[in-house]
Amino acid sequence: MLSKLKNKVKFIIQSSHICVLIIISIFLNINFSFSNEDLCSLKKPNSNINETAKIELGSDINCIEKRVIDVLIIYDENIILNNVLKDNIENRFKEVNEFYTFNYKIEWKITNYQKFKFNKSIDNLSSLFSLHKDDISQLTNNIKAEVVLALIERDIKGIGIAATFSNVAMVADSSSFNNYINSVVIAHEFAHLFGAWHTQRKKDFMLFSGANNLSASRESNAILKLMRDYNFDPKTIINEDTILNRISRLYKRHHAKGEIDPVARLLTDAGNSLYQEKIYNESIKLLIKSNKYYGRWGKTRMILSKNYYELDMLQDSFTEYTRAIFFGSKPDKKHENKLKKKFIDLQKNDPSIKNPFELNN
Numbered sequence: 001m002l003s004k005l006k007n008k009v010k011f012i013i014q015s016s017h018i019c020v021l022i023i024i025s026i027f028l029n030i031n032f033s034f035s036n037e038d039l040c041s042l043k044k045p046n047s048n049i050n051e052t053a054k055i056e057l058g059s060d061i062n063c064i065e066k067r068v069i070d071v072l073i074i075y076d077e078n079i080i081l082n083n084v085l086k087d088n089i090e091n092r093f094k095e096v097n098e099f100y101t102f103n104y105k106i107e108w109k110i111t112n113y114q115k116f117k118f119n120k121s122i123d124n125l126s127s128l129f130s131l132h133k134d135d136i137s138q139l140t141n142n143i144k145a146e147v148v149l150a151l152i153e154r155d156i157k158g159i160g161i162a163a164t165f166s167n168v169a170m171v172a173d174s175s176s177f178n179n180y181i182n183s184v185v186i187a188h189e190f191a192h193l194f195g196a197w198h199t200q201r202k203k204d205f206m207l208f209s210g211a212n213n214l215s216a217s218r219e220s221n222a223i224l225k226l227m228r229d230y231n232f233d234p235k236t237i238i239n240e241d242t243i244l245n246r247i248s249r250l251y252k253r254h255h256a257k258g259e260i261d262p263v264a265r266l267l268t269d270a271g272n273s274l275y276q277e278k279i280y281n282e283s284i285k286l287l288i289k290s291n292k293y294y295g296r297w298g299k300t301r302m303i304l305s306k307n308y309y310e311l312d313m314l315q316d317s318f319t320e321y322t323r324a325i326f327f328g329s330k331p332d333k334k335h336e337n338k339l340k341k342k343f344i345d346l347q348k349n350d351p352s353i354k355n356p357f358e359l360n361n
């Protein structure tokens with residue numbers, strides 16, 4: 001009886017030792033993983049964008065190296081950059097950075113302020129942006145900045161604009177950028193530079209209209225985390241189908257209603273630049289590729305139509321022009337008349353040629 005009792009006591013002591021050991025080992029383990037910095041170094045981003053894409057979505061952002069993005073601020077030549085305005089801008093950047101550092105470990109750092117001659121007669125931000133975008137984009141060539149933020153301090157239609165995957169964002173305000181909303185707009189436009197699209201999520205900073213919150217939905221986080229190391233140079237990703245397909249898949253997964261696939265935006269913008277440079281065949285290739293990602297964008301169809309016109313592929317030019325209008329583009333009367341005239345001229349030589357503009361059948 002006594003020996004049985006002894007055995008029981010022995011068993012309890014042994015078991016409690018095991019328990020203590022387990023508790024100690026768990027404790028040590030936790031301590032070990034907290035102190036092991038190498039766990040984080042495994043997830044350091046790589047400068048190669050395809051490598052970057054391998055960062056798992058939702059992975060611990062604390063384990064990723066902080067990225068500092070240098071920003072050049074440009075402002076209208078008739079604005080006086082006094083201390084009040086400068087303080088306001090810096091306060092906006094503090095708010096933007098709090099949000100970007102917490103979510104993406106990104107810090108936007110103003111490295112320079114520069115005056116710029118903006119057109120004064122334009123009354124909406126979108127046209128002002130289209131007019132100056134290419135010139136502004138070049139400003140980073142000679143100075144230490146990756147991104148340019150243009151500040152328009154006057155009454156103008158629109159509060160912010162940016163070209164997807166570019167290095168240019170533009171924001172407007174007539175009260176010296178002294179409001180939290182200005183921070184939301186800046187954060188929102190910066191996100192477009194990584195390819196982020198508009199969402200329909202009320203509290204999201206990428207809300208399609210009237211975003212007033214510095215918080216991010218899963219949808220916006222997904223694209224920002226995928227592209228956080230992007231270098232704002234579209235040429236480096238335009239031929240990288242793996243990354244383009246990943247971006248497009250994210251966009252499709254989230255059903256961004258009414259939003260154009262950011263990959264189509266990228267390809268159409270590049271196709272448009274080639275069209276301006278008169279490299280029509282290459283432009284057509286990019287535009288057709290753009291249509292494969294998103295075929296319902298009038299802008300792509302319109303530029304395609306103009307390319308076909310230049311190559312004398314008049315029937316294709318007509319087809320794409322009608323598609324452009326069908327998918328919401330404004331008619332381009334100058335182009336339309338040129339195309340009409342070409343058909344009329346051709347008919348003079350060969351009456352059997354049908355002019356598709358003549359709807360008398």
Ligand SMILES: [Zn+2]
Nearest residue numbers: 188189192198
């Ligand atoms: Zn936007």
